[in-house]
Amino acid sequence: MILPRSFYEEDTVTVAKRLLGCCLVHLEGDMTTSGRIVETEAYLRQDPAAHSFHGRTTSNSILFGPSGHAYVFFVYGMHWCMNVVTGGGPGGEAVLLRALEPVEGILVMEKRRGLKDPRLLCSGPGRLTQALAINGKYNGASLDSGPLQIWSPDSFSDTGVIPGREIVPATRVGISRARELPYRFYLKGNPYVSRRTVRNARN
């Protein structure tokens, strides 16, 4: 089933872990692309690394809106990154989606990415948005209706985590402020986590 709004209105770190194993789906015309989420990062309020840290601006206003919506931003002059707005508090918190395991529409993803190695299709925040054709027009989109959706896995254990899958906490990637905080989470041993995660596997 599609994750309801209430799923996202929980503690942001909890949501970051529970999203592992869920399926991100993009419907565009008759092309469906989807993948299982295998790596996430939490960005909190009072978090010097978060875009919301210095308050609301025009570019980050979606972060202060309702949970369960997409916050999509452009970075390094060429890449899009997708977050999910989370938290039940005053806003400003989100979970960055860092890597997917490709599921549906792999041929379409290969064409959009210009390569065929399945491990390189969605293994990074910029890669997954390119593979699923996610861009700024989805900034602010609701994830429980419309063409961009997140589905729960078939079953949850009581902790909300898929049975048999071990979640590893680690430090975040590509930031300089508060980089020591263990707010990155990935599925242990999954071959589709991002390259930088594999390289920093000790943390």
Place this chain on the structure above:
DNA sequence: GTACTGATTTTCT
């Protein structure tokens, strides 16, 4: 395998 660099644009974090 690791290390370095260029691409390219928005924001002022």
Place this chain on the structure above:
DNA sequence: GAAAATCAGTACC
């Protein structure tokens, strides 16, 4: 003007 929640290609070990 500098920094940024990145990626791909190249060089070298």
